Amino acid sequence: MALPAQVTIVEVGPRDGFQMEKTFIPTETKVAIIDGLVRAGIRRMEVTSFVNPKVIEQMRDAEEVMRAVDRTRGVVYIGLVPNLKGAQRAIAAGVDAMKIVICPSQSYNLRNVGMTVEESLRTCEELIALGRANDVEAEVVIGLSFGCPLEGPIPEDRIVDLTGKVVAMGYSEVSIADSIGVANPSQVRRMMRRLQDGFPRVHFSLHLHNTRGLGLANVLAALDEGIDTFDSSIGGLGGSPVVVAGATGNIPTEDLVNMLNEMGLGTGIDTEGVMVASRMAQDFLGRPLPSFVLAAGTRERLFRRARERQEAQRATG
């Protein structure tokens, strides 16, 4: 199959990345990073989470962030919502889209959102109705689709079954997540082929983690199956609450954009522009972020330096 000519990157750093940070990031810093990412060409972004501030204090400024960002035409500002209360806040705050996570593992779903899978499914049903009534997109993320830290392997059938249930509710955007970075390229291909064959009218995207270094290889495998939308996080910020110390989480946006741009696939995103936003986050957090391109620079920059050196030598020689 031919690779998709255009690929959409969903930036999740301001939500998935920031929520893992213990030090509160001032609203203006969050907004500066979000606006910087839009200037770099990001067109879909999880900007915040409408979670109970007592649970995730970092997200206590969700409404303020939504008010302060430079709303740009054509950019979809997404809010994560854990429940209907969060959805009502998100709609009142003016998000373009809401995402809700459901996990196929009963024990993890309980731990993550305090609901059984069945309760989460009922919430999904109410959420899409609420979204329709308010003209706000709703999307389901099926977390831990490739394995669970509490239950181990998750049968593919269970993901297909859950997908079927949310599709029956009317969802047409489904994100398949490997929240703990256990998927491999063969598994990604198999899963995405099966889901796309089974639900031809649904648009699937992937949320992949880089925990075992397989993030970009898994993206490549999915591109081969025609998947054209991927989550990533500036600088590789964020991860799962159950990651091992020293392990990394999300795919760094600049690494993903760099790969796609280098392959000649259209992203509409400027790698250097993303790096400007990543450096803002890095400077604020005061530690090097786990992004390769941020550390090494782009090939283009390396070759530009080579060209300049050659020209200088010619001029002096």
Next chain:
Amino acid sequence: MALPAQVTIVEVGPRDGFQMEKTFIPTETKVAIIDGLVRAGIRRMEVTSFVNPKVIEQMRDAEEVMRAVDRTRGVVYIGLVPNLKGAQRAIAAGVDAMKIVICPSQSYNLRNVGMTVEESLRTCEELIALGRANDVEAEVVIGLSFGCPLEGPIPEDRIVDLTGKVVAMGYSEVSIADSIGVANPSQVRRMMRRLQDGFPRVHFSLHLHNTRGLGLANVLAALDEGIDTFDSSIGGLGGSPVVVAGATGNIPTEDLVNMLNEMGLGTGIDTEGVMVASRMAQDFLGRPLPSFVLAAGTRERLFRRARERQEAQRATG
């Protein structure tokens, strides 16, 4: 195309990795790591370099390393040789195979081995004759095949042309190297397809770097073209002398083995066994090595813990 059922990993850490280290690694530590890798299932390994010790002091014990390793039947112990003098030392030391690097960029080749490309080609010709006379394999590595830090982009034609020249000398093993990590998956596919179409009797392998995080994605692209042999380095040790500070080099062996094993491709290598050797190197060097699996652990280990926890809960419940 179907993926290769069996994949060979060429461990290059003891040569490419160690040579970048400033602190001398005692011969017994080197040997313990090499023997550990063989126990983990590695069957081809660059164990040392027969370079002038004045140039790379770390490799001054090349002969002692070759004498001390536990020579295992079926394992190919490879020595890197920069020139004929090195080749004579390597043969005397009893290597199974010799590798020589040639770069398609005149300026880089001069800097790397002090010879023009034409001089390097003559050395390649003498090397294969010397190898044949002594029943020692000889292999050519075409460095910087995807771009040069001094000259920038390298035309694909030049790699095809160089390959043609060494194949005409009788070489049947050619390694295509992205020594600075600038290749992308589309480029890797194109290059390997062209080389394999052009030289159907030659066995090509790939030496890929992870500088921009694309190492494993590039491996996946090459597997799709039927390439079945890849270099990697324990813990991701090593890199190019021109890498940027903070940037990484080689693909970590445990990350590569993990990907291939998880995909169900045969490697004959035990990921945990490789990690034992990586930890030896990490402990000696006293800094965390840039390997994902070394930091996060394998999926198998994560799921084993999940199973054990579930069993313990059942027993107490």
